[in-house]
Amino acid sequence: MAGPLLQDVPGQDIACGQALLTMEHVTKRFEESLILDDISLTIQKGEVIVLVGSSGCGKSTMLRCINALEPIQGGIIRLGEEQIDPKSRGLTSIRQKIGMVFQSYELFPHMTVLDNILLAPMKVQKRKKADITEEAVILLERVGLKEKAGCFPRQLSGGQKQRVAIVRALCMHPELMLFDEVTAALDPEMVREVLDVILALAAQGRTMLIVTHEMQFARAVADRVLFLDKGKIIENAPPEEFFENPKTERAKQFLNTFSFETVKGKDKQGK
């Protein structure tokens, strides 16, 4: 499935090296508790950023703020030049430029796979049904699901649903893709098929912000890894550096939870 997947998808017309997403001093509170604490971040066009951290640290909330699903209490988030604000009138137009894939797929259960994909391009972007169908079928074929176009979501496995959700987001030609723990709800054998699709998207130079608990995958796909703890970005480094030499104690602790020491040998020596 790897290789030149999804290559001719348009939607990336900003020159390379330009800041696509900027967050300046973003603060997010739920009632009293501070979820995002003065986050500043720039994502360049074409960059793949992986966001890691223990659960409850604010990773998902950060993605949701970027897509204006949550209001922020301070700071500014911009996509290109446009400010992202849940209250602004231009919100639907800016959201079209941001594709989001959720942990629980959230396909529309009453529509076929193809209708799920066609809905937003037809109703929001007013594109021609025939054109989008053609594109959707090509994309579905590339993620190995061409023959599922007429199926309903309930007839698909979790991994298949998630690949459809990715295609659905791609058909809007987003400039930025957000992935919110997209493999967290999947059976282990199905994780790979979804991650392969994301890897292929990275290979073609898409700008992506990915929240994941798959550390091997994070290492493979990321240009930069951000480590979020208690609402602050406390590490921001290339994956090699982050995984080999984390600067903070908190990140070391976090990474340790993913490795296991061999106990068998030691046990024998002890006896």
Add this chain to the structure above:
Amino acid sequence: MPDLGLEVLLKGQNMERLLIGLLAALKISLVSVAVSLPLGILLGTLMTWKNPFIKAVLRVYLEIIRIMPQMVLLFLVFFGTTRAFGWDLSGESASVIVFSLWGTAEMSDLVRGALISIPLHQYESGEALGLSKVQIYRYIVVPQTLRRLIPLSINLITRMIKTTSLVLMIGVVEILKVAQQIIEANRTASPNAAFGIYLVVFLLYFFACWPISVAARYLEKRWR
């Protein structure tokens, strides 16, 4: 085979009278259904809004109608209001008012339940795709809500049809009342007619409600 007294049906225009009675019952229930469904959808939607005043008012309305037996409501509207306000209300009109009040209340609660059963993520998924509020309702929320509502509202409609048998208590001549009249008139000639006539009444109710159930099952299958 015991004597069911079915020959009574063939006397005079008895069968025709029974059918006319059925039509009277169906008229009351169907007019009420036609009022209840749209009003219930409207009120049910309002109940999911965050306005505490609207919510409280609708809640009180729903609870009162639910707690009160339909018979008491019928008496209240037919005897109570006509006396208190001095207007002239026919039994049919009183029945339609009561059944509409009841159906609207029940329907609004069904709609509310179906609406809040659509997960928040479905709305967010639509928002993330750039759909407007109206589009999210039109293409995502309403179609799913309707699918969930069909079995529930069919149940309500058949219940409304069956419960119209109560309106004989305020003097409306519907199928059950006609049946009683026929049985009463033939008490000496065919004392067994009670069994046969009520059996026919049972079958007539069944054939009135059955097509609705069949249609519901068809829609459920098609929209699964």
